[in-house]
Amino acid sequence: MAGPARLRERLRQRAAEWARRRQGPDRLPLVLGRRRLYILPTRAGLGFGALVLTMLVAGLNYTNSLALLFAFLLVGFALVAMHECHRNLLGVSLLEAAAAPLFAGSTGTLRLTLENASRVPRYRIEAAVSAELPRTLDLSAGGRGQIEVPIRANRRGLQRIERLRLSSSHPFGLFRVWTWIHAPIAVIVYPRATGSLPLPAGRGAQSGTWPRATAGADEWLGLRPFRDGDSPRQVAWKAYAREAPLLVKEYSSTGSPLRLLSLRDTRQPDIESRLAQLARWVVDAEAGGDLYGLELPGESIPAQRGPDHRHRCLSALALYGS
Amino acid sequence: MSGARTARPAPTSPLLWVCAASAAAFLLHAAQVPVWITLTALGLVGWRLAAALGTVRLPGGIVRVALGLALIAAVLAHYHTLNGLAPGTAMLMLMAAIKVLETHSRRDQYVVLGGALFLLLAACLDGQQLARVPLYAAEALLCCSALAVVAYAPESGERTFPPPAGLRTREVITLAGRTLLYAIPLAIPLFLFFPRLTGHFWTVAPDDEAVTGLGDTLTPGGITRLTASYDIAFRARFEGRPPPPNELYWRGPVLHEFDGATWSAGQYSPGEAQLLECLSRPYHYRLYLEPTFRHWWLALDTVMGPPNAGVRYTDDYELIAPQPVSRSLSYDAASCAHTQSLARLSSTARLEDTELPRGRNLRSAAMALQLRRRAGSDIAFVQAVLAFLRSGGFTYSITPPPLGPDPVDDFLFDTRSGFCGHYASAFVDLMRAAGVPARVVTGYLGGQWNPYDATLVIRQSDAHAWAEVWLADRGWTRVDPTAVVAPERLYRGILDLLPDAVSAPARLVHAWPWLGAALERWDAANGWWNERFVSFNERTQLDLLRTLGIRSPDLRDAGWAFAAALLAWLGWVSWQVGGGNGAPRADRLGRAYTRLCRKLAQVGLPREPHQGPLAYAQVVIQHRPDLASRVRPLLEDYAALRFGPARDHADIKAFEHTVARLSIRRPSARRGID
Numbered sequence: 001m002a003g004p005a006r007l008r009e010r011l012r013q014r015a016a017e018w019a020r021r022r023q024g025p026d027r028l029p030l031v032l033g034r035r036r037l038y039i040l041p042t043r044a045g046l047g048f049g050a051l052v053l054t055m056l057v058a059g060l061n062y063t064n065s066l067a068l069l070f071a072f073l074l075v076g077f078a079l080v081a082m083h084e085c086h087r088n089l090l091g092v093s094l095l096e097a098a099a100a101p102l103f104a105g106s107t108g109t110l111r112l113t114l115e116n117a118s119r120v121p122r123y124r125i126e127a128a129v130s131a132e133l134p135r136t137l138d139l140s141a142g143g144r145g146q147i148e149v150p151i152r153a154n155r156r157g158l159q160r161i162e163r164l165r166l167s168s169s170h171p172f173g174l175f176r177v178w179t180w181i182h183a184p185i186a187v188i189v190y191p192r193a194t195g196s197l198p199l200p201a202g203r204g205a206q207s208g209t210w211p212r213a214t215a216g217a218d219e220w221l222g223l224r225p226f227r228d229g230d231s232p233r234q235v236a237w238k239a240y241a242r243e244a245p246l247l248v249k250e251y252s253s254t255g256s257p258l259r260l261l262s263l264r265d266t267r268q269p270d271i272e273s274r275l276a277q278l279a280r281w282v283v284d285a286e287a288g289g290d291l292y293g294l295e296l297p298g299e300s301i302p303a304q305r306g307p308d309h310r311h312r313c314l315s316a317l318a319l320y321g322s
Numbered sequence: 323m324s325g326a327r328t329a330r331p332a333p334t335s336p337l338l339w340v341c342a343a344s345a346a347a348f349l350l351h352a353a354q355v356p357v358w359i360t361l362t363a364l365g366l367v368g369w370r371l372a373a374a375l376g377t378v379r380l381p382g383g384i385v386r387v388a389l390g391l392a393l394i395a396a397v398l399a400h401y402h403t404l405n406g407l408a409p410g411t412a413m414l415m416l417m418a419a420i421k422v423l424e425t426h427s428r429r430d431q432y433v434v435l436g437g438a439l440f441l442l443l444a445a446c447l448d449g450q451q452l453a454r455v456p457l458y459a460a461e462a463l464l465c466c467s468a469l470a471v472v473a474y475a476p477e478s479g480e481r482t483f484p485p486p487a488g489l490r491t492r493e494v495i496t497l498a499g500r501t502l503l504y505a506i507p508l509a510i511p512l513f514l515f516f517p518r519l520t521g522h523f524w525t526v527a528p529d530d531e532a533v534t535g536l537g538d539t540l541t542p543g544g545i546t547r548l549t550a551s552y553d554i555a556f557r558a559r560f561e562g563r564p565p566p567p568n569e570l571y572w573r574g575p576v577l578h579e580f581d582g583a584t585w586s587a588g589q590y591s592p593g594e595a596q597l598l599e600c601l602s603r604p605y606h607y608r609l610y611l612e613p614t615f616r617h618w619w620l621a622l623d624t625v626m627g628p629p630n631a632g633v634r635y636t637d638d639y640e641l642i643a644p645q646p647v648s649r650s651l652s653y654d655a656a657s658c659a660h661t662q663s664l665a666r667l668s669s670t671a672r673l674e675d676t677e678l679p680r681g682r683n684l685r686s687a688a689m690a691l692q693l694r695r696r697a698g699s700d701i702a703f704v705q706a707v708l709a710f711l712r713s714g715g716f717t718y719s720i721t722p723p724p725l726g727p728d729p730v731d732d733f734l735f736d737t738r739s740g741f742c743g744h745y746a747s748a749f750v751d752l753m754r755a756a757g758v759p760a761r762v763v764t765g766y767l768g769g770q771w772n773p774y775d776a777t778l779v780i781r782q783s784d785a786h787a788w789a790e791v792w793l794a795d796r797g798w799t800r801v802d803p804t805a806v807v808a809p810e811r812l813y814r815g816i817l818d819l820l821p822d823a824v825s826a827p828a829r830l831v832h833a834w835p836w837l838g839a840a841l842e843r844w845d846a847a848n849g850w851w852n853e854r855f856v857s858f859n860e861r862t863q864l865d866l867l868r869t870l871g872i873r874s875p876d877l878r879d880a881g882w883a884f885a886a887a888l889l890a891w892l893g894w895v896s897w898q899v900g901g902g903n904g905a906p907r908a909d910r911l912g913r914a915y916t917r918l919c920r921k922l923a924q925v926g927l928p929r930e931p932h933q934g935p936l937a938y939a940q941v942v943i944q945h946r947p948d949l950a951s952r953v954r955p956l957l958e959d960y961a962a963l964r965f966g967p968a969r970d971h972a973d974i975k976a977f978e979h980t981v982a983r984l985s986i987r988r989p990s991a992r993r994g995i996d
Contacts, residue, residue, distance in 0.1 A: 044432045044473075051436055055443050060519045064649075065858050066455070067446035070462060072512035074439075076505025077466060079892065083899040084501065123489075124474060136476070171497055172466065173432070173473030 016163060019180050026183040029095040032166070036179045039086050045174035048078060078174055085175040088168045091118050092125065092139065097164065099187035101311065101318070103279070104156045108187065109148040112164075116143050123170040129161055153189040156275065156318045161185040190314040195277030197267065199284055202259030202292075223247040231284050248287065258303050259285055261313075262295040275317050282317070286310040296320055335488070336475040337374055339468035340431045341367045344422055346461050347441035348415050354448055355412045356400060362393065366419035381423065390420050411444045431472045438465050450649070452851040466498035504895055511887030517877045518860035536574045536614070536764050540585040540787055542729060542744040551782035552831075553612070555766060556620055557849050559777045560607040567768055569659040571623040571788065571800065572780060574765035575616075576638035580754075582679040583729055585747060585762045595635045596665035598797075600626060600658035610652045610777075610853055617642050620765065622657035623800065629653035637671075638761075639798075650852040663797020667759060675759035675792065678751065683730040686748070687755035694756035700793050707752050708806045711745065714738065718808035742767075745803040746787040759792035763800070774846035914978040915960050921981075922953070925988050935961040949986065956980060 023036055041049065052074045059068035095113040102108030110129060116122050116139035126134035127149045137147040153159055164185065167178035223236055226246035236247040261281045266274035278294070285292040286305060293303035294313045299320075301313055348363045373380045381389065393416040394404075401409035418437035425434055442461050445454070474489050489497070556572075558564075579588025605622060619633060619641040628635040630653065634642040678687070693710070697703040715738055722739040725732040730751045733744050740748075746762050753760035767786035769778035788802040831838040867875035867883065919929045919938075927945060929938045939957040943950045959977055 044429075047432065047436055051439055054440075058443060058447065062447055063518070063859055064447055064450065065513070065856050066450040066458070067443055068516070069509060069513050069855075070442065070446060070458065072509040072516065073462065073502065073505050075512065076508035076891070077501055079508070080501045080504040080895055080899065083895055087899050169473055171473060171501070172469040173428075174469070 016180055020163070020182055023180070023182065026181050028097060028183050028185075029093055030181070030183070031091060031093045032089055032179055034090065037086060037089055037177055038179065039082065039175055039177040042169055042173060042176050045078070048074075048174050052078065081172045082175045084171050085169065085177050087120070088122050088170045089125065089166065089177045089179065092116055092122055092166070094166070094181060094183075095144075097161070097183060097185045099151060099161075099185070101188040101190055101314065102151075102153050103190045104153050104192045107150050107152050110151045110161065110164075110185070110187070112147045112149060114139060114145055114147060114166075116141065118142070122168075124168055126167045128165050128167075130163070134165075134167070151187065153187070156189050156191040156272075157322055158186050158319060159189045161187065188315050188318050190318045191272065191275040191279045193276065193279040193283045195266070195268065195273065195280040197265075197277055197281075199281055199288075199290075200259060200261065200265045202257035202290065223249060230287055231280075234287055257290055259290050259292045260295060260303070261285065261292055263297065264295075271321070275320060279314060279317050282310060282313045336428075336431055336468070336472045337425065338371070339464075339471040339494075340425065340434050341371055341422060343438045343461070343464045343468040344418055344434055344441075346464055347438040347445075348419070350441065350445040350457060350461060351411050351415060351448070354408055355415065359397070359412045359415060363415045363419035367422050370422050370425065386420060386424060390417070393420070407444065407447055411441070411448070414441060414444060428472055428475070428477050432469075435465055435468055435472070438468075450856045452848050463495070463498055463502060466502060467494045470494050470497050504898060507894070508888065508891040511891070512884065513858075514863070514866060515880050515884035515887055517880045517884065518863055536616070536785060538575060538587055538616075540577055540743055540747070540762060540764055541583060542725070542733070542740060542747045553782045554845065554848075555614075555780050555782050555784070556612055557610045557772075557777045557779050557845075558607045558622070558769070559610075559775075560605060562606075564607075564771070564778055565605055565622070565659060568805075569622075570768050570778075571786070571802075572620050572766040572769075572784075573623040573625065573639065573763060574620055575618055575763075576640055576790075577762040577764065578674050580678060580747075580751065580762075582682040582727075585750075588674065593637045595627075595637050595639060596663060598624065598626065598639075598658070599662045599664055601660035601662055602658060604656045604658045606654070606656050608652055608654050610650065610849060610857075611647055612852075613649055614647045617644075617646050619643055619647065619653065621655045623659075623763075623765070624661050625655050625657045627656070629655050650856045652853055652857055661797070665797075667792050667797075672759050672792070675761050676754045676757055678754050683728045683751060683755075685728070685731045686734050686752055689734075690752040690755035693752075694758070700758050700791070703756060703758065704753075704791060704793075704801060707749060708801070708803065711749070711803055712806045716740075716745075716807045718804070742787045742804040745807060746789045749789045749801065749803040753789070753791050761790050763788050763790055767802075772842045772846055772849075774843050775849050777846075777849055779842075779845055779849075910978065911960070911963055911974050914974075914981045915964075918956060918960070918981045918984070921984060921986055925986050935964070952984065953986075956984070 019036075019038070052071050055067055055071035055074065058064065059066075059071055093115045095115050097110060097112050099108055099110040112127055114125065114137060119141050121141050121143070122139040124136050124138065125147070126136045127147050128134035129149050129151050133150070135147050135149050137145050139145050149164075151159075151161065162182065164181040164183065165178055166181065167176055169176040223239065224247065226235065226248050230248045234248045236244075236249050239247050259281075261278055263274060263278065266277040268274045268277055282292065282294065286307075286309075289305065291303045291305050292309075292313070294301040294316060296316060299316055301309075301316060345364055345367050348360055348367075352360045369378065370380070372378045394413070397409060397412050397416065398404065401412070403409055404413055414437065418434060418441065421430070421434050421437060425431055438461070442458060442465070445458060445461075471489065471494055564570075575587060577585035577587055579586050604626060607622065609619075609621065611620060619629070621629075621641055624639050625635075625641060628641055632644055633653075636642060690707075693706045694703045697706045714734075717739045718741070719739045720741055722733075722741065722744065723737045725737065730748050733740055733748055734752075750760040750762050764785070764787045766780045766784040767788075768784050769780040772779050786804070788800060788804065790798045790800055793799050831841055863880055864875050867879050870883075872879050915935070922929065922942060925946075927942050933941065935957040939954045942953055942957075946953075956977070959973075959980075963973060963977060
């Protein structure tokens, strides 16, 4: 069972490598031209071919003109379908490919912007990264659309999307046209935000104030939607139990403490766990509305807060050592 | 969460198309298979649809297997075999219907559609009549449309966001129809030039089908079954003028053996034909025979030789083919209306053709002997019997009274009313009773002239029976006793003589001549179809290549023509299908606007892509105030034509014209644009 599957996977790999050498690197935006479109019959297409062959042989054997005529009609049908399938992807442009940063071990989305500059609509364009299930999109004549492809991140760092596959088997599913895109698309993968150490004590915003032990003891601000990396402690579980979406309690940070998050304060044995702990702290500190700074060997980010700062800190953790 | 569930397109829609395609495929065979098979197949499809709507539950695997076995058993019980087209089709229908019942994934749906296309193939093998072609084409379109729907619908379990909008029915049919239309220009040359086989890959079992037509036996009243049929038996196209009506005897099976009630070919095995001398100018014609599922080929009496080497030409002057006629075919033949045998009648043949059942029809036998004694010669005897029929108060009727155990006696002396079968039978009986060799010939008499394709159309209702007697100096001589009783039969169709005898359509045609004309056209179209399309084979293909100027064509030439047609079509299709691909081509108005912009760009005032016509006008005037009076109105016109309410074609033409005449000079070198 595994033999043919492995063989198919190896063949696919070889073909992809061949296509990469042949096509060279790509740059966005790019228009899908003839040279980069590949087309092969699908399994249904092979079945259709066998059926037409049977019709042909039966028609010849019984000298049955009508069976022969229908066999030839279906041959023509399949050939036109092949052209239509090829045309369904030909000339489509990939304008942009962007992915929001994500935490290692989670699933994010790669957002592709496709444009159809032609007068004919395009149907069921499928996009996939590696072996993930494809997502599909229809494009009206002259239309533009976005398609969100799931991507999985396993390790922190800059994850390159080596190969993006756009394909379609429209209109009859007898053929599949596809292209491989090797564009410099990269997504920042933050370290997993894990670790059980409490947030390091901070100095008060104004010197002299004693820091509080936990974040979020300030005055109540309201609820906001859950974001990746939010601490479970801040989730409004009671609201969730009443079938509300996952919400996070937010507090104002008047007189918020100033925390310096440093690699030295983490006590895990290996560097990845320590970075994970730092990421946890960054997330918690941001959620708590604290001012926080990050200190890594060779890099120091002054205390600040806000989504941009959070991203800056997490990116530094993601790219640490690379 | 529930919102997301309802937003998804109803999953029944591809199922609905797949079910429609298979149900239509089942209906194509409704006339061929027993009614219960069609109903069962349709019922299973209905079950699947009802289950999709949630009204009933789908059967489990065990039930399906049990159902499948039961249906196989039922088909076996009905046909006693699974071999052959009809049982095979029945099996395919039922299995496809069970497959519909367990259709869930996209793969299942493709398999069901494959089954429907297979049933289309079976339908083609079943019959190629012109009238069926639109049905077949509709089924092909339905299957292809269903393919599009299945391919478009998300696979069950597949998560798509946003959910696909779905194709509307019209879009689907347009898509599949357009693809099929593009395929037609390929299908026709492929059909014409794809190299044909001269043999078979596997032997074709002759199919035994009940069709209306001449049988192997004749009971005196039997032919009435045929007169009720308006079906075409065959058509003939003559070189030159067709023969007069009294020579339009089309010879079918010759019957030798009489058991007192029924005539049959008997044990007599026909030898090879003996030499005939043609006493009149022979008629040359081409005969287009509809399927009879019998071995004999019909020809005008008396045919002078076999149309091709594979067909036997017997000493009954019948044409016997090795294979039964299971599809329309055509052949050239030559026939002579007046002939003379040069050989003698063999003693076995004489014995065979004077034999009568013992102890039956004694009264007529006695009369025959008496008439023969009085006549003195065989010819005179024939004349005497004909005179007896002419003056004996006989009537021509399609519904004669039933006859008793001595049918000839009853007919001649009692009922005196009958049809061609009665007269031929009685006449031959009388001849044999007097020792004159005689036999019954069945076939057709007459034919209807169709002016639209210049053919003579012979219908089943023209079926006829007559007699042949052996006369020492002339050989076998045709005698038609019916013609003595009802001479009009020769010149007018059976319709005029016995309006009650014939089928309703025939009567309608008789009543409304315009309907007859329409039917004649339809017959002509059918004739063309059968002659040119259905019987297209390797021989006609080579003829076609010869017509195209290839001197001694062979399979290879057909292959070349085939390849050339394929390449030309591929080029055409990629041009057609790829045509809509580039950036949208500007319309006339857009082209004129582009031209205006180009003229302005030439003097150093290019339009930026983000500028609309009015913004562009401002920029132009800012730099070149001297152009304001000429260029501003043009750009304003363009904006009005493009974005305003619909304008006249003349306005666009005027705009084009003004743009064409516009000439803009560069500013003097010193007055540069800054």
